[in-house]
Amino acid sequence: MLDDTRETRITPQEPPKRSPWYLLTGAVLGLILGLVYTWLINPVVYESSTPGTLGEADKDVYRLMIAQVYEATGDLGRASLRLALLEDPDPVYALGAQAQRALAAGREAEAHALALLASALQGPPIQQEINTQPPKPTLTDPPTGIPTHTLPAPTTTP
Secondary structure, eight states, X not given: OOOOOSOOOOOOOOOOOOOTHHHHHXXXXXXXXXXXXXIIIXXXXXXXXXXXXSOHHXXXXXXXXXXXXXXXXXXXXXHHHHXXXXXXXXXXXXXXXXXXXXXXXXXHHHHHHHHHXXXXXXXXXXXXXXXXXXXXXXXXSOOTXXXXXXXXXXXXXX
């Protein structure tokens, strides 16, 4: 027979303890799904933005393209209109500075195109119309090509 005289006590069991890793896992999965959505499914499309809103590195690329097109076509009007879109305070200075950076980096073809456009934007040099003929030499003027000062004779030092 069964002995039912023993008391059996049932104690409630504690629920299993969860580690906090499920929070970190949820945050990582949410970040990954958010990036997939914003980069692949519904990326941002910029419309009607101007070249003036570009960053400095992108402005350098834009200036270089303008200079290369100017070097190929020689259309200064179109190049100056395109440079105006960048909204630089001094486009000639910006082109010159970029040409110097390109030359320092060893990109001589880029530096040449940028410097060519910068010099074309400055315009032709101002010519004075006061005296169009060079002055005529007189007998009292020293002849050109001969130095007027001579160096002292070399001495030996002990």
